[in-house]
Amino acid sequence: MKASKHIQNILARLPHEPGVYKHFNGEGVVIYVGKAKDLRKRVSSYFNRKTYENGKTRMLVKKIEDIEWLVAPTEQDALLLESSLIKEHSPFFNILLKDDKTFPYIVLKKERFPRVFSTRRVTSDGGEYFGPFTSLRSMRTVLDLCKKLYPIRSCSLVLSKKNIDQKKFRVCLEFHVGNCLGPCVDKQSEEDYDVSIQAIRHVLKGNLSVVRQELQKELDVAVTGLAFEKAESLKTKLASLKLYRAKSTVVHPKIDSVDVFSVISDNSAGYINCMHIVSGAVVRGQTFEIKKRLDQTDLELLQSAIPLIRSRFESSSREIFTSFKVNVALPGVKFSVPLKGDKKRLLDMSDKNARFFMKDRQKHQEQLDPEAATERLMSGMQADLRLKSQPRHIECFDNSNLQGTNPTSACVVFRDGKPAKRDYRNFNIRTVEGPDDFASMREAVYRRYSRLLREGGRESLPQLLVIDGGKGQVSHAMEAIEELGLRGEIAIVGIAKRLEELFFPGDSAPIYLDKRSSTLKLIQNMRNEAHRFSLAHHRKRRSKEAIASILDEVPGIGPATRDKLITHFGSAAKVIQASEEDVAKVATLKIAKAIKSRTFL
Numbered sequence: 001m002k003a004s005k006h007i008q009n010i011l012a013r014l015p016h017e018p019g020v021y022k023h024f025n026g027e028g029v030v031i032y033v034g035k036a037k038d039l040r041k042r043v044s045s046y047f048n049r050k051t052y053e054n055g056k057t058r059m060l061v062k063k064i065e066d067i068e069w070l071v072a073p074t075e076q077d078a079l080l081l082e083s084s085l086i087k088e089h090s091p092f093f094n095i096l097l098k099d100d101k102t103f104p105y106i107v108l109k110k111e112r113f114p115r116v117f118s119t120r121r122v123t124s125d126g127g128e129y130f131g132p133f134t135s136l137r138s139m140r141t142v143l144d145l146c147k148k149l150y151p152i153r154s155c156s157l158v159l160s161k162k163n164i165d166q167k168k169f170r171v172c173l174e175f176h177v178g179n180c181l182g183p184c185v186d187k188q189s190e191e192d193y194d195v196s197i198q199a200i201r202h203v204l205k206g207n208l209s210v211v212r213q214e215l216q217k218e219l220d221v222a223v224t225g226l227a228f229e230k231a232e233s234l235k236t237k238l239a240s241l242k243l244y245r246a247k248s249t250v251v252h253p254k255i256d257s258v259d260v261f262s263v264i265s266d267n268s269a270g271y272i273n274c275m276h277i278v279s280g281a282v283v284r285g286q287t288f289e290i291k292k293r294l295d296q297t298d299l300e301l302l303q304s305a306i307p308l309i310r311s312r313f314e315s316s317s318r319e320i321f322t323s324f325k326v327n328v329a330l331p332g333v334k335f336s337v338p339l340k341g342d343k344k345r346l347l348d349m350s351d352k353n354a355r356f357f358m359k360d361r362q363k364h365q366e367q368l369d370p371e372a373a374t375e376r377l378m379s380g381m382q383a384d385l386r387l388k389s390q391p392r393h394i395e396c397f398d399n400s401n402l403q404g405t406n407p408t409s410a411c412v413v414f415r416d417g418k419p420a421k422r423d424y425r426n427f428n429i430r431t432v433e434g435p436d437d438f439a440s441m442r443e444a445v446y447r448r449y450s451r452l453l454r455e456g457g458r459e460s461l462p463q464l465l466v467i468d469g470g471k472g473q474v475s476h477a478m479e480a481i482e483e484l485g486l487r488g489e490i491a492i493v494g495i496a497k498r499l500e501e502l503f504f505p506g507d508s509a510p511i512y513l514d515k516r517s518s519t520l521k522l523i524q525n526m527r528n529e530a531h532r533f534s535l536a537h538h539r540k541r542r543s544k545e546a547i548a549s550i551l552d553e554v555p556g557i558g559p560a561t562r563d564k565l566i567t568h569f570g571s572a573a574k575v576i577q578a579s580e581e582d583v584a585k586v587a588t589l590k591i592a593k594a595i596k597s598r599t600f601l
Helices: 005-013 039-044 055-063 075-089 136-149 161-165 190-205 208-224 228-243 298-313 341-368 370-384 437-456 471-483 518-553 559-569 572-577 580-586 589-597
Strands: 019-024 030-036 066-071 105-108 116-119 128-130 258-265 269-278 281-291 319-321 334-336 393-402 405-415 425-428 464-468 491-495
Touching: 005 039, 005 066, 005 341, 019 039, 019 075, 030 039, 030 055, 030 075, 039 066, 066 341, 105 136, 105 190, 116 136, 128 190, 136 190, 190 208, 208 228, 258 298, 258 341, 269 298, 269 341, 281 298, 281 341, 319 341, 370 518, 393 437, 393 518, 405 437, 405 518, 425 437, 425 518, 437 471, 464 471, 464 518, 471 491, 491 518, 559 572, 559 580, 580 589
Parallel strands: 258 319, 319 334, 393 464, 464 491
Antiparallel strands: 019 030, 019 066, 105 116, 105 128, 258 269, 269 281, 393 405, 405 425
């Protein structure tokens, strides 16, 4: 079924990332929520089919008028998000997931001699809930590990001190097979049992290193005391722990009624993502674009946006997670900056969605207004490189030589961030002997801008000069600029290949731009283009000299005859390609036959 133009634009903007998607009908109502390992491939599959497996899917596609998505760190996290969003919106077409089935948790009950077991109901009974687990197998693996490491009871007896003292219970089969140490008949003290529970709590939280260290200490003591049976048991426990791999998740039931905010910005706008968490599940996620006034920082944008977004959603959350400390007057609300764990993963997820939204908006704006994209790039470069004006005209130099022979240099020109190939220039280095890259750079830069000054004046000069190289190449390029009296009129920056650091004249320390920076990507693109253009010219020059030297080796051809042939045919290569008759018309038949009798590579 063919998608509308609006839907096609959305499909083109979808990322190749795991996440959840929401289909809306014409009235703006969510009619379906789904998960995907690859959002673009999965959502696009609804619209590129000629037939559908059932009538429900065909009807769903007919009703889709809009699509929203939320990026998740993993496919498993997308499954959890899908479940929480379905419960929030109850979409009509999610008939298979509209019952009360939930993902399982592991609960550590709050009672004397606590039990540890799986459940699908999270209640406010004071117990500790760990999960949810998207796989029953992974949940059972965790439970089995806990039981292997620490024998605890599995019965539901009320083990009050009174009941135990009155000897109301008898040991069961679990005691006889070693899975329980018999707290019901006072064979295990409450203190000893609580030590096991504390260790199990570490396992459920994923703090395996703590458990491993404690077991190793016990093993060392057992070996020192020659308690070989206990040592063997502890060694088996350590082996079980080593085989186990904890699986963390984005959500946690203890994280309840929380708002998560993250911000990222470009030169013209800030993009703020807000997620609302209820009982550990993400029930709402949305990104807002805020136009900048003057030079607002990310902190200022976030501080002004938080009250507005909370007011719009009528949020009553008493805790807010942000990526840095904010100063917002919200009575009764606690602000936190998570540094690790599930809370930090929620913040990372919010940041990831804000980044995708920014890239999507920028791509959309470029399609509608290419000049806006150019303006954003130029403004970004001006800010990143601290330039006096936007670098609308940029030139980049690169040198080539082979063990000091045939040294050449190339200059590529970019205007408004795009190659201007008609303005590219090559230079055969004249004054440098041997492999002197610094002197070659100085000569090429001097010749380039002395000619521009003669022919076009200062108006023809670039705003930025990029040098392929580090401090040495930059300083020699600067010497040429100063000799021409252009200091302060052309900004110079060098890019070194090893760490992609940028060097400025006179600065011993380089600067490092974000690898995702548009400024760095453009400079890298120019450097690569200059290298390609310079290398092509260098190879062509070496090839011409090789062919010319071959002509010199042909018997009977002196300098005068060689020049006469090259002038007539245009190049030494064309002399070799010409027929014997044509060569004989310019030189002699003997020379023509001599040329044709040789093998040229």
